[in-house]
Structures are given as C-alpha cells and as structure tokens.
Amino acid sequence: MSVAIDTWIIVADDAAVGGLIEFGRLRAAKLVAVVAGRKSVADEVAAAGVDRVIWLGQPPEGTPVEAFAPEVARLVGEGLPRVVLGPDTTAGRALLGAVAVRCGGPVFTRVSALDLEGDRVVLTRSLFSGIAECRESVDGGPAILALPSGGQVSATGTPTPVEQVEARPMTIALVVDRRSDEGVAVDLPSAPVVVGVGRGLKTKADLTLIEELATALGAEVGCSRPLAEGVDWMPKDRYIGISGQHISPRLYMAVGISGQLQHMFGVRDAEVIVAVNSDADAPIFSECDYGLVGDLYRIVPALVAALTAVR
Amino acid sequence: MRVVALYKWAPNPQDAQVDPDGIVDWRRAAEALSEYDPVAFELARSFADLTGAEVIGVTAGGSAASSSLARKTVLSRGIDRLVLVADDRLKTADSTTLAAVLAALIRRLGQVDLVLAGVSSVDVNEGQVSMTLAAHLGWIGLGGVRALEATDQGLRVERDVPGGSETLALAGGAVLTTVADAAVPRRAGMRDILAAAKKPVDLVELDDLDVPVAQVVVSRAATSRPDNARRQHVVVEASEPAAAAAQVISALRQRNVL
Numbered sequence: 343m344s345v346a347i348d349t350w351i352i353v354a355d356d357a358a359v360g361g362l363i364e365f366g367r368l369r370a371a372k373l374v375a376v377v378a379g380r381k382s383v384a385d386e387v388a389a390a391g392v393d394r395v396i397w398l399g400q401p402p403e404g405t406p407v408e409a410f411a412p413e414v415a416r417l418v419g420e421g422l423p424r425v426v427l428g429p430d431t432t433a434g435r436a437l438l439g440a441v442a443v444r445c446g447g448p449v450f451t452r453v454s455a456l457d458l459e460g461d462r463v464v465l466t467r468s469l470f471s472g473i474a475e476c477r478e479s480v481d482g483g484p485a486i487l488a489l490p491s492g493g494q495v496s497a498t499g500t501p502t503p504v505e506q507v508e509a510r511p512m513t514i515a516l517v518v519d520r521r522s523d524e525g526v527a528v529d530l531p532s533a534p535v536v537v538g539v540g541r542g543l544k545t546k547a548d549l550t551l552i553e554e555l556a557t558a559l560g561a562e563v564g565c566s567r568p569l570a571e572g573v574d575w576m577p578k579d580r581y582i583g584i585s586g587q588h589i590s591p592r593l594y595m596a597v598g599i600s601g602q603l604q605h606m607f608g609v610r611d612a613e614v615i616v617a618v619n620s621d622a623d624a625p626i627f628s629e630c631d632y633g634l635v636g637d638l639y640r641i642v643p644a645l646v647a648a649l650t651a652v653r
Numbered sequence: 654m655r656v657v658a659l660y661k662w663a664p665n666p667q668d669a670q671v672d673p674d675g676i677v678d679w680r681r682a683a684e685a686l687s688e689y690d691p692v693a694f695e696l697a698r699s700f701a702d703l704t705g706a707e708v709i710g711v712t713a714g715g716s717a718a719s720s721s722l723a724r725k726t727v728l729s730r731g732i733d734r735l736v737l738v739a740d741d742r743l744k745t746a747d748s749t750t751l752a753a754v755l756a757a758l759i760r761r762l763g764q765v766d767l768v769l770a771g772v773s774s775v776d777v778n779e780g781q782v783s784m785t786l787a788a789h790l791g792w793i794g795l796g797g798v799r800a801l802e803a804t805d806q807g808l809r810v811e812r813d814v815p816g817g818s819e820t821l822a823l824a825g826g827a828v829l830t831t832v833a834d835a836a837v838p839r840r841a842g843m844r845d846i847l848a849a850a851k852k853p854v855d856l857v858e859l860d861d862l863d864v865p866v867a868q869v870v871v872s873r874a875a876t877s878r879p880d881n882a883r884r885q886h887v888v889v890e891a892s893e894p895a896a897a898a899a900q901v902i903s904a905l906r907q908r909n910v911l
Contacts (some may be wrong), residue, residue: 432796601743
C-alpha cells in the first residue's frame with residue numbers, strides 16, 4: 343500500500359522549494375502549497391507539480407513575508423492537513439511557528455523520514471546536532487516540519503490554477519530600504535566536490551593555497567563557522583554547519599578543520615570525507631574516510647601536485 | 654522602554670555521551686550560557702544605554718538555570734534583572750511549549766517593547782523557539798538582525814536577508830534574532846560579577862503560569878545512535894606529504910569520486 347497523507351507546503355516568498363515538494367510528493371495524496379509573497383513565486387510553484395496553490399495576495403509595498411504568519415496559521419488551521427512542510431530559514435520558521443501555536447504542536451526539524459504506520463504519522467529525526475536519532479509518532483494534529491528547502495523547482499506540465507484568498511498581513515514592520523550583496527551567490531549544496539577550510543589556516547592570504555586545491559579538484563570552497571562569523575575571511579553563504587549550509591557532495595575535503603559536531607552535521611551526507619589536520623586527536627579523524635595527519639602547508643601543495651601530475 | 658533578552662542555560666552536545674541505544678548522557682557536559690546569547694545581550698545593552706531602556710533577561714529551563722553560576726553569568730553581561738522559570742520538567746519540553754512558557758513570563762512583565770535573542774541554542778540548535786514565541790505574543794518574528802536604533806516613529810532595524818540586507822521600520826512588538834557577528838560581547842570583569850550578585854531575580858513557578866496544553870501528542874517510539882561505521886577511517890601520519898597525498902588521491906580515483 344502506498345503511503346498517502348494530505349500535505350501542505352508553506353512557501354515564504356521564495357520559490358526555491360524543490361526539496362519540500364519532492365519530500366511531500368513521495369507520500370502525499372494531495373499536495374497543497376500556501377504561498378505568502380509575490381505572485382511570481384505563486385506562479386512558479388503552481389508549475390512545479392503541486393495539486394493546489396493558495397496565494398495570500400500581493401503583499402503591500404514593503405511588507406516582510408513574516409507579516410503573513412497569522413494568516414498562514416489561520417489557513418492551515420482551517421485546512422487541517424496531516425503534514426505541514428516549510429523551509430528551515432528564519433522566515434520559514436516564523437511562519438511555521440505561527441502554525442505550531444495555532445495547531446498546538448511542535449515544529450520538528452532535521453527530519454530524515456516520514457511514514458504512515460496504520461493511521462499514524464511517524465517521523466525519524468536527529469537530536470542535539472545529530473548525536474542521537476529518534477522515531478516519534480504524531481497524533482491529534484498536524485506534524486509540522488521545517489526542512490531544507492532544497493533548491494529550484496522544475497516545471498512539470500500544465501500549471502495548476504493559483505487561488506487567491508483574502509489575507510491581511512501584520513502592519514508592525516515595513517521594509518524601507520533594500521540592498522543587494524555584490525558578488526555571485528554560491529550554491530554549495532549542489533556542488534559535487536567541496537573543499538572546506540577552518541581555523542588551521544594561519545592568514546587570510548593563505549586562502550590562495552586552498553583555492554589552488556579547489557581548482558585542481560574542480561571544487562567549490564566552503565568553511566567552518568569561525569572563518570565566516572569570527573574573522574570574516576569568507577562570505578557567510580560559504581559557511582558549512584548545522585546553522586549554515588548542509589551539503590552532500592561526492593567528495594568533501596576538510597582542511598584545517600577540527601571537526602566539531604556543529605560543523606560535521608553539515609557534511610554528514612557527503613559520500614567520501616577526506617581530512618587534513620595537524621592534530622592527530624582532532625575529532626574529524628574519527629568521522630572521515632581518509633585522514634592525513636600533518637601540516638596543511640606541506641600537505642595541500644602535495645595534494646595539488648598529485649592531482650595535476652600526469653598519470 | 655523595556656527590552657527582553659532571551660537566553661538558554663544549556664549543555665554542549667559535543668561533550669555528551671551517547672550509548673548504542675541513542676540514550677544521551679549529559680553528566681559530563683557542563684551547562685553554560687549558549688554561545689550566541691551574549692551577542693543579543695550586547696545589542697540589547699548598547700540599545701538600552703542610548704535610550705534609557707531596561708534590559709530584562711528571560712529564560713525557561715531546567716533547575717540549573719537558577720544556579721548561582723547561571724544567574725551571575727547572565728547578570729554580569731549587561732542584563733539589569735532576571736525573570737525565569739527553572740523546572741526540570743522543561744528539560745524535555747518542545748519548542749512550542751518552551752515558547753508558551755516564555756510568552757507567559759513576558760506577559761507577566763506588563764509593558765515590553767522588544768524581545769532580542771541569539772540565533773539558536775547550543776543544545777537543540779533549531780532556532781525555532783524565538784520565532785514561535787513571536788506567534789504566541791501576536792508579534793512579528795524577524796531573523797538576521799545586525800543593528801537597531803530608536804527613531805521618533807519607533808524602531809529602525811538593519812538585517813541580513815538572502816542575497817542582501819534591508820532596513821525595517823518597526824511600529825509594534827517584535828521578536829528579533831541576531832546574527833552571530835552583530836556585536837562583540839563584553840567580557841565580564843570582577844566589578845560586573847560583584848554587581849551581578851545584587852541585581853533582582855524573579856524566580857517564577859511553572860505551575861503559576863498559564864501555559865496552553867498541547868493538542869498534538871508526540872510519542873517517542875525509539876532512539877538510536879547514528880551509524881558512523883560507513884566511513885573508512887584510513888588515517889595516516891603524513892610525515893612524507895608527497896607519498897601520503899599520492900596515496901589518498903589514488904584511493905579517491907579508485908572510488909570514482911574524482
């Protein structure tokens with residue numbers, strides 16, 4: 343018997359919810375998207391293979407998407423789906439938090455599986471930055487999940503019509519100015535090979551060494567938290583960890599990263615992990631496939647040489 | 654004005670032991686102020702120093718949250734007074750319940766203008782409680798906050814959003830979570846620690862708060878420890894970098910990941 347659960351997806355003015363749709367479609371009898379934000383976002387989601395799109399209308403100028411939280415909660419409360427999925431961004435959490443209060447249940451995060459056992463929704467999720475896992479059944483109201491939103495949606499055939507509903511966002515906050523970052527955004531979660539760099543690097547100038555390795559590997563460069571939030575050597579969208587990027591490359595090469603739990607959570611789905619670190623007792627060596635204990639300033643050039651040598 | 658600074662007194666999972674059945678033993682993990690909380694404290698303090706606001710530290714946690722160490726740690730970092738619930742029943746409470754307890758504490762304070770919080774706690778690390786709290790209060794929840802200032806009309810907030818940043822004007826209650834580098838937290842000096850001992854602490858009984866009963870029933874069927882066995886764990890001392898590097902690259906090519 344295939345598992346079929348009515349599932350609603352909460353969209354927070356960002357159509358990059360491919361992962362949520364994929365997660366929902368595996369189990370859903372009917373997939374309903376509730377879109378807070380621009381019409382263009384609703385249109386994009388409507389073409390991505392959902393059964394129904396409820397759009398809360400064009401936001402008044404300057405309205406942040408979080409202002410729709412009470413209206414999103416009202417709609418979910420009236421629809422009473424068994425499962426609610428939303429993006430695990432702060433805007434997503436603001437909308438899901440309102441749904442949680444309305445429905446009287448928790449928001450679950452880091453959920454790896456959701457099944458129907460008899461009439462019960464059962465989920466598997468990891469606890470405390472991934473040190474343990476549990477299975478839990480959810481009764482009496484919807485299972486509300488914050489998940490990695492998982493990238494762009496792809497159009498599948500005829501779009502479903504967008505149903506507009508009357509919605510009044512809160513008027514507490516108004517955006518009065520917006521600025522765009524310079525530079526190109528990086529898509530680490532889609533990169534097949536990633537080099538991660540951490541505090542083992544002595545100076546910012548030494549990043550060139552890491553870039554040479556990345557070039558030789560055809561890799562993107564990411565980092566542990568101190569390099570993005572401590573010393574500011576790297577942009578924040580390159581920080582890998584439980585509260586940063588979660589990646590699942592074919593190969594992850596960690597250079598000068600000790601392997602704290604919070605970092606390792608972000609790379610646990612890598613197929614192969616290689617670690618370079620001078621401290622033989624660093625926790626990363628118990629979580630890698632191949633480890634090189636030694637000075638990264640000698641090992642990285644040797645890796646580049648081995649990669650570029652004629653075979 | 655009154656500003657609430659949320660915090661959590663919590664252990665770091667890095668220091669916990671997990672048995673093969675997934676039971677977490679926290680005995681070797683000392684509880685401490687969650688690492689992001691002092692950033693929110695600092696932002697609240699500097700805002701209060703400019704506006705004359707009072708900064709009230711608020712938490713809901715286990716009994717250790719009321720220890721002398723916990724109180725001093727918080728009160729020596731720019732917080733004027735504390736209001737807290739410290740009850741071991743809250744150690745396993747979910748985000749919606751914890752947020753409901755915090756909302757009840759904040760309502761008891763009467764007029765509160767703003768709630769500031771770090772991005773997430775060190776133990777659960779979800780970043781959900783503060784956003785759910787906003788919903789309990791009927792306020793707006795906004796993340797990524799870098800700076801705030803008082804204006805004639807209300808508050809002006811700078812925050813990071815995907816692909817850029819924005820400025821918001823606030824004209825009502827908001828729960829704001831700060832980015833990790835929004836401010837450099839102060840180090841508590843001896844004077845701060847001595848002064849902390851004299852600051853007011855209001856320890857509230859959990860049963861005295863009006864907390865809604867959960868509708869959704871969550872039953873834990875099983876726990877487990879994640880399987881780490883799939884990794885190869887081939888670790889070599891690279892005293893000869895060229896040879897060690899060549900060996901690893903060769904292994905990666907054989908596994909077709911290069």
